[in-house]
Amino acid sequence: MAVATREIPRETPAIHEPRPGRRRRWTRWILPAYTGLVMVYLVSPILVMILYSFNNSGFKKVSFKWLGFTARWYPRVFDKPDLTAALKNSLIVAAVSTVIATSFGTLIALALVRYRFRGRSAADFVLFMNISAPEIVLGASLLSLFITFGVPRGIPTIIIAHVMFNIAYVTVTVRARLAGFERSLEEAAQDLGAGPWTTFWKVTFPIIFPGILAGALLAFALSIDDFVITNFNAGTVQTFPLWVYGAVKVGIPPQVFVMGTLIFAVGALLAVTNVLLQRKKA
Amino acid sequence: MEQHLPTDLHVVKGRKSRLGRRLAPYLLILPGGGWLLLFFLIPILFLASVSLQTGNIFDGFKLTWHFHNYVDAVQRYRVQFVRSLEYAFIATAVTLLVSYPLSYWIAFRGGRHKTTFLFLLLLPLFVSFVIRTLAWQFILADDGIVLGALKRWHLLPQGFHVLATSTAVIAGIAYNFLPFMALPLYVSLERIDRSVVEAARDLYSNRVQVFLRVILPLSIPGVFAGVLLTFVPAAGDYVNAAILGGTKTTMIGNIIQLEYLTNFHYPIAAALSFILMAGLLVGIFVYAKVLGTRSIEEYV
Numbered sequence: 001m002a003v004a005t006r007e008i009p010r011e012t013p014a015i016h017e018p019r020p021g022r023r024r025r026w027t028r029w030i031l032p033a034y035t036g037l038v039m040v041y042l043v044s045p046i047l048v049m050i051l052y053s054f055n056n057s058g059f060k061k062v063s064f065k066w067l068g069f070t071a072r073w074y075p076r077v078f079d080k081p082d083l084t085a086a087l088k089n090s091l092i093v094a095a096v097s098t099v100i101a102t103s104f105g106t107l108i109a110l111a112l113v114r115y116r117f118r119g120r121s122a123a124d125f126v127l128f129m130n131i132s133a134p135e136i137v138l139g140a141s142l143l144s145l146f147i148t149f150g151v152p153r154g155i156p157t158i159i160i161a162h163v164m165f166n167i168a169y170v171t172v173t174v175r176a177r178l179a180g181f182e183r184s185l186e187e188a189a190q191d192l193g194a195g196p197w198t199t200f201w202k203v204t205f206p207i208i209f210p211g212i213l214a215g216a217l218l219a220f221a222l223s224i225d226d227f228v229i230t231n232f233n234a235g236t237v238q239t240f241p242l243w244v245y246g247a248v249k250v251g252i253p254p255q256v257f258v259m260g261t262l263i264f265a266v267g268a269l270l271a272v273t274n275v276l277l278q279r280k281k282a
Numbered sequence: 283m284e285q286h287l288p289t290d291l292h293v294v295k296g297r298k299s300r301l302g303r304r305l306a307p308y309l310l311i312l313p314g315g316g317w318l319l320l321f322f323l324i325p326i327l328f329l330a331s332v333s334l335q336t337g338n339i340f341d342g343f344k345l346t347w348h349f350h351n352y353v354d355a356v357q358r359y360r361v362q363f364v365r366s367l368e369y370a371f372i373a374t375a376v377t378l379l380v381s382y383p384l385s386y387w388i389a390f391r392g393g394r395h396k397t398t399f400l401f402l403l404l405l406p407l408f409v410s411f412v413i414r415t416l417a418w419q420f421i422l423a424d425d426g427i428v429l430g431a432l433k434r435w436h437l438l439p440q441g442f443h444v445l446a447t448s449t450a451v452i453a454g455i456a457y458n459f460l461p462f463m464a465l466p467l468y469v470s471l472e473r474i475d476r477s478v479v480e481a482a483r484d485l486y487s488n489r490v491q492v493f494l495r496v497i498l499p500l501s502i503p504g505v506f507a508g509v510l511l512t513f514v515p516a517a518g519d520y521v522n523a524a525i526l527g528g529t530k531t532t533m534i535g536n537i538i539q540l541e542y543l544t545n546f547h548y549p550i551a552a553a554l555s556f557i558l559m560a561g562l563l564v565g566i567f568v569y570a571k572v573l574g575t576r577s578i579e580e581y582v
Contacts, residue, residue, distance in 0.1 A: 031387045038384050039402050042460065045417030046409055048427070052420060064423035065430065104314030111310035115303075123311060130322055132510060134518030134562060136535050140542060140555040141325035144332040147548060164321040167314045225410050227521060228535075232542065241412045248416060248525055260413045267408040275397060 046264065053257035061251030073254040077262070080255050086243035087259060093155060093230075093239060094223040097162035102216040104163070105170025106208075112171070113178040130168040138165060139232030146233065153235025161233045162223045169222060170215035177211025221267070326559075333552035343548060355553040359537050363557075366534040369448065369523075370516035373455040374463075377512050378505065380456070381464035385504075386497075389471035403464055411458065415525045418454050419445065422526070446528030454522035459515060463508040470504025471497070506573045514562055534558060 056070035057063040059079075078084045112123065130138075142161055146153060185207070189199045227241040234242060244256050333351055337343035356363070388399045406414055420426050422444045425433075432438040444450050474497060482496040520535030527533075534554060541551035 031383060031391070035384050035387045035399070038380060039399070041457075042402065042406055044421065045414045045457070046405060048417040048420050049409060049413055051427075052417075062420075064420055064426040066427060104317060107310040108314045111307040115307035115310075117304075117307040120307075123315065126315075126318055126323065130318060132514055132566070134514050134558060136518040136520070136538055137326075137329075137555050137559040138322065140538060140552065141329040142321055143542065144328040144548070144552055145321070145325040147332065148328050160321055163317060167318060171314070221407070225407075227410075227412050228518075231539070241410055244410070244412045244416065245521070245524075248419075252416065256413065256416075260409060263410070264408045268405065271401065271404075271408070275401065 049257050049264070050261050053254060053261045055254065055257075057254070060253060062254050062257065073258045077255055077258045080253055082238065083240075083243055083253070083255055083259070086238040087240045089155065089158075089237060090224050090240040093158050093162055094220050097159050097166060097223050098216050098220045100159075101163045101166035101219045102170050102212060105167045105215060105219075106174050106212050108167065108171045109174035109178055113175055113181070127168040127171055130165065131172070135165075135226075135228040136232075139229040142229070143232045153233055154237050157233045157235070158230055158237065158239065161229050162226065165226070165229060166219040166222055170212075170219050173215035173218055174208065174211045177208055177214070181207060217270075224263075329552050329556055329559075332548050333556050335549045335552075337549075339546040339548075348549070351549045351553040352557065355550050355557065358550075359534065359554060362532055362534045362537050365532070366517050369452050369455060369531075369533060370513050370519075373452050373459065373516050374509055374513045376452070376456040377460050377463040378509065381460055381467055381508070382505075385464050385467035385471055389468050389474075400465075400468070403461055403468075406458075407461060412521060412525075414458060415454055415521055418450075418457065419525055422450055422453075445526060446531070448527075448531050450526040451523050451531045451533075454526045455516045455519055458519075458522065459512040462511040462515075466507035466511065467501065467504040470501045470507075474500045502573065506570075510566065510569070514566070517562060518558060 051066075052062050053073060054069050054071060055062055055066060056068040056072075057065070059076075108123070108127075111117075112120065139161070142157075142164065143153075145151075146157060151157060181204075186199050186203050189203045190196075194202065225241060226239075227245060230239055231242060231245070238246070240259070244252070247253065247256065331345055332343070334345060334347050334349065335343040336346045336348045336351075384403075388396060388403075392399050409417075421428055423429065424443050424445065429438065429442065429444065433440055433442070478500070479492065479496060482492045486492050486495065518535050520533055520539055523531050523533045523536050538551050538554045538558070541547040541554065
């Protein structure tokens with residue numbers, strides 16, 4: 001997943017340009033058309049979500065049937081108090097766990113890139129295990145710990161869980177950024193008399209900041225979206241995904257699609273701005 | 283990927299700072315590593331411990347080394363285990379087949395619009411997993427926008443439905459994990475040195491051979507990572523089965539969730555989770571041996 005945050009490699013000239021004299025007429029449209037189709041398939045649920053946020057059906061439940069266009073759910077997006085509370089919980093958990101996971105993950109990335117030490121490959125292995133273990137096992141294990149010690153489940157346990165699954169993602173993302181780092185800049189700073197602390201804040205941090213930011217954004221996104229691990233460790237507390245999942249059986253109120261659409265719009269806008277800014281710099 | 287070793291700059295400062303250098307990586311790792319130790323590694327031991335306990339939610343559970351929990355778990359839920367592996371396998375195969383041509387085209391022919399295509403590929407991840415799955419429920423519903431319309435035009439019999447079938451669940455899983463397959467594939471295809479492909483074209487000249495002998499083998503690390511990143515979460519997933527499936531499509535994830543959070547049969551649920559984890563781990567290692575152990579981390 002962290003792949004997404006890496007920089008897009010430079011463009012490479014298209015190969016397989018049809019050789020002169022070789023005839024390939026309609027067949028060369030197969031792959032582009034196919035790509036287009038898959039793209040439509042990928043975005044179709046998003047379109048459905050946006051579409052149904054405008055469906056003119058009841059306040060209690062969006063019907064599968066299309067009952068006409070209305071924008072009246074948008075001003076009433078916070079009219080479901082428990083849904084709003086769940087969204088608020090999600091935001092709190094995401095904010096707190098992102099701050100903790102980003103700082104811890106960045107420190108690990110620094111250690112892994114900068115130093116050779118005993119236990120380095122073990123640390124690597126733990127990170128890999130953490131990312132590749134099925135979520136349900138992570139959730140169930142942590143719940144076993146909490147059950148054994150009688151820890152009541154709530155927002156703190158959700159935050160503990162989210163930090164746990166986010167550290168490795170942050171580390172991987174920041175490490176990718178650190179790998180191309182010029183050590184000589186730091187050495188120059190030290191030669192000029194800067195202490196390690198000053199060197200870090202004045203030289204290292206500004207350079208790796210984009211990587212840290214990418215890691216933090218990823219952590220925030222993963223946290224706000226997480227369902228499985230949260231479901232195991234939330235107790236009776238609701239987060240946005242948990243609330244939506246619980247509402248599936250009884251009926252989804254239009255506010256869910258409105259919130260989904262708004263969150264999507266903010267996220268997509270941020271991403272587009274980021275890409276455009278990077279392009280401008282380049 | 284290694285950076286240079288720490289330079290000798292500090293040696294002049296003497297012993298104390300050398301000790302500091304020794305300790306530095308451990309100090310850096312301490313907070314995050316401690317967190318992972320406490321809330322990731324140690325809990326796995328507790329999972330194992332709970333899986334060997336007996337008792338009930340009212341009187342409490344005791345560790346009695348009751349290995350029979352595992353026998354019980356397998357006997358009772360063999361069907362769901364097999365079904366989960368089957369669904370995960372089919373869904374992984376589908377995503378691989380669907381995304382390979384796609385990633386290939388973006389990597390080799392994407393040209394100026396590569397970034398745009400990658401962005402589109404990632405777009406679903408901006409919508410919550412649960413809502414994405416829910417949207418498929420709306421698409422596939424009996425009277426939803428697609429089936430409803432087709433039925434109105436009499437292109438489909440009235441009794442036709444997709445929801446609550448294994449097709450719906452597998453399609454949902456395949457949809458949700460497609461980006462995790464397509465991205466590593468794209469990365470591995472993008473990395474292929476174009477001059478190698480050129481050389482192969484000059485030597486083999488046949489497109490099919492160039493693909494089979496050069497491009498495909500060089501993209502194997504991407505296939506490896508993609509399959510791993512799709513199969514593992516797919517096998518443990520229960521959201522798709524819960525939202526798109528019915529009573530006959532229950533997966534092992536649904537059972538673990540039910541036993542843990544609704545029935546409070548902690549030992550059975552823990553045993554099931556442990557079997558799932560151990561099975562997948564063994565699978566991953568065998569699979570890594572077969573396909574070569576190139577580092578996966580760089581794709582994750």
